[in-house]
Amino acid sequence: MIIFNSLADIPADFGPSIATIGNFDGVHRGHQWVIAEVVAQAHAQNLRSIAITFDPHPARVIRPESSQPLITPLAQKLELLAATGIDAVLVLPFTSELSRMTARTFATEVLQRALHVTQLHEGENFRFGYQAEAGIENLEALGRELGFTVRVYAPRHLRGETISSSRIRQMIAEGDVTHVRTLLGRSFAICGTPASGRGYGTRYTVPTINLAPYAELLPANGVYITSLTVGAGASSETFDGVTNVGNRPTFGADSFTVETHLLNFHPIELNESTSLVLTFLRRLRDEMRWPNPEALKEQIGRDVAKAKRYFNICRVVDSKLHSAHPQA
Ligand SMILES: Cc1cc2nc3c(=O)[nH]c(=O)nc-3n(C[C@H](O)[C@H](O)[C@H](O)COP(=O)(O)O)c2cc1C
Numbered sequence: 001m002i003i004f005n006s007l008a009d010i011p012a013d014f015g016p017s018i019a020t021i022g023n024f025d026g027v028h029r030g031h032q033w034v035i036a037e038v039v040a041q042a043h044a045q046n047l048r049s050i051a052i053t054f055d056p057h058p059a060r061v062i063r064p065e066s067s068q069p070l071i072t073p074l075a076q077k078l079e080l081l082a083a084t085g086i087d088a089v090l091v092l093p094f095t096s097e098l099s100r101m102t103a104r105t106f107a108t109e110v111l112q113r114a115l116h117v118t119q120l121h122e123g124e125n126f127r128f129g130y131q132a133e134a135g136i137e138n139l140e141a142l143g144r145e146l147g148f149t150v151r152v153y154a155p156r157h158l159r160g161e162t163i164s165s166s167r168i169r170q171m172i173a174e175g176d177v178t179h180v181r182t183l184l185g186r187s188f189a190i191c192g193t194p195a196s197g198r199g200y201g202t203r204y205t206v207p208t209i210n211l212a213p214y215a216e217l218l219p220a221n222g223v224y225i226t227s228l229t230v231g232a233g234a235s236s237e238t239f240d241g242v243t244n245v246g247n248r249p250t251f252g253a254d255s256f257t258v259e260t261h262l263l264n265f266h267p268i269e270l271n272e273s274t275s276l277v278l279t280f281l282r283r284l285r286d287e288m289r290w291p292n293p294e295a296l297k298e299q300i301g302r303d304v305a306k307a308k309r310y311f312n313i314c315r316v317v318d319s320k321l322h323s324a325h326p327q328a
């Protein structure tokens, strides 16, 4: 997948193309559906497929006081978009200048001149241009003038839930990492790097790998069954874990962290730039203030036992699936 970081990056001979515009926060099942159609149409017509997105998220520029933490920060979003098979992504720097661009200027400069768009795929509530002036009807009218058609998608539902970034954000913020998997099409995961702990874990409870402060969306405080991938590429390794997200009230003053005890630990090379991917599989319980570290340690023992049962069941199910469908 090619990434263009500005209009100036786009070669003059790019296109004709089939495009979709959006923030794609979460790259959830709704986004995946639209992008799959863009890719399939482009393939069938021997055109290029492209997603147009913005960085930072427009809300951070337009309403900084009420902007939401992201489900997928830009780097993770680009990895997920690459996995869809789309040919290219245009990441437009969302400046206040861009926010003042009219719908007509955007359609002319970006869609027509730079990308030679012939077909645009959008959700029915899509709005764009200065102060969100234009909706689907205006887009269709501009398309008739500028040479593209618009395919409109109604919101999708799965098991009674609307697939939307805001609903997904709410589920994660409530700690519902099991149900969010249905809407995301995968488990919720965050990417980060390690930070040093206070050494209390090794001394009083269990040793943990702490995540450096993370500014985007985290699940509600509590204890989760997780997996932790350490390192990137061919040398990466994935461990089973139990993670605490919270303030660790048993040890006095609030001190927020996300820390993971690995169930199948062996010594690994870790430094401040090692890549960590923490995947939230299931919520176990609320974080609590325990009367003493021994009581907490006993509880963590019960958390670990539950997590081991969970991973054992997953492995049995996986191996049954695999023996039924060897190529799965
Ligand atoms: C699975 C797990 C569950 C935890 N649950 C709690 C809890 O309920 N209450 C609490 O105060 N701390 C909890 N902790 C945090 C421990 O207090 C923490 O490991 C300890 O503060 C170590 O801190 P350090 O990494 O800064 O050394 C939990 C940690 C883990 C790994």
Ligand SMILES: Nc1ncnc2c1ncn2[C@@H]1O[C@H](COP(=O)(O)OP(=O)(O)O)[C@@H](O)[C@H]1O
Pocket (backbone or CB within 6 Å): 196, 197, 198, 199, 200, 201, 202, 203, 206, 207, 208, 209, 210, 259, 260, 261, 262, 263, 264, 265, 267, 268, 270
């Ligand atoms: N089961 C385990 N899970 C996570 N880290 C472990 C485990 N066993 C040993 N370690 C090591 O212990 C280190 C954490 O110990 P320490 O620095 O005392 O922090 P904490 O106070 O968070 O336990 C980790 O960086 C890791 O190398």
